[in-house]
Amino acid sequence: VENETHTADAVIIATGASAKWLGIPSEEVYKGYGVSACATCDGFFFKDQKVIVVGGGDTAMEEANYLTKFASEVILVHRRDEFRASKIMTERVLNNPKVTLMKSYVIKEILGEEVMGNKKVTGAILESTKDGSTTEIKVDGIFMAIGHKPNTDIFKGMLEMDETGYLIVQPGSTKTNVEGVFAAGDVADKKYRQAITAAGTGCMAALDAQHYLEEKGIV
Known part of the structure; x- marks a missing residue:
């Protein structure tokens, strides 16, 4: 910690793991005020409203389908012509009447307003990746689904990771490849990424660590 060992x-x-964001200034302004990276966390707040999902992989497809349970319309914005998602996930979106596709577009700016100190999203300006033309659409919320990055850079070269940087643990435990080191939560979970599953693996890690210390005769 700082200069102490x-x-x-x-x-x-x-x-944990951090959601990937677009990196545009207006995104920071409305983050938490209509801009989110977790449909399961915030989707309910957009009941009967119009939202955008940004992304083209399985996560984006899953988020888009999930949000149709609440939103009146879900607009899926993807920068390319083709989706990276699996065929079955893509077909679910294509067959969902509440999902509108906007391929070959990126979000250039997020629009919003502030009334009596309360900020909210009111729309977005989309830019075509083909000809640079722009179009403005009115929406109430924007969900980023362009992936997550595990916060594991400081452990590179020390702990075993998969190709995307998530820590690898032994099946059925939280043990890493280094004796006495355990991993819990989103840092080792690329699938669920929920608070309740993180808490569960946190409990597992505590028990695994306790058993390890007992076996070593330390406690």
């Missing part, structure tokens, strides 16, 4: 007999890593 701390030692431990067991370590639990729970640094």
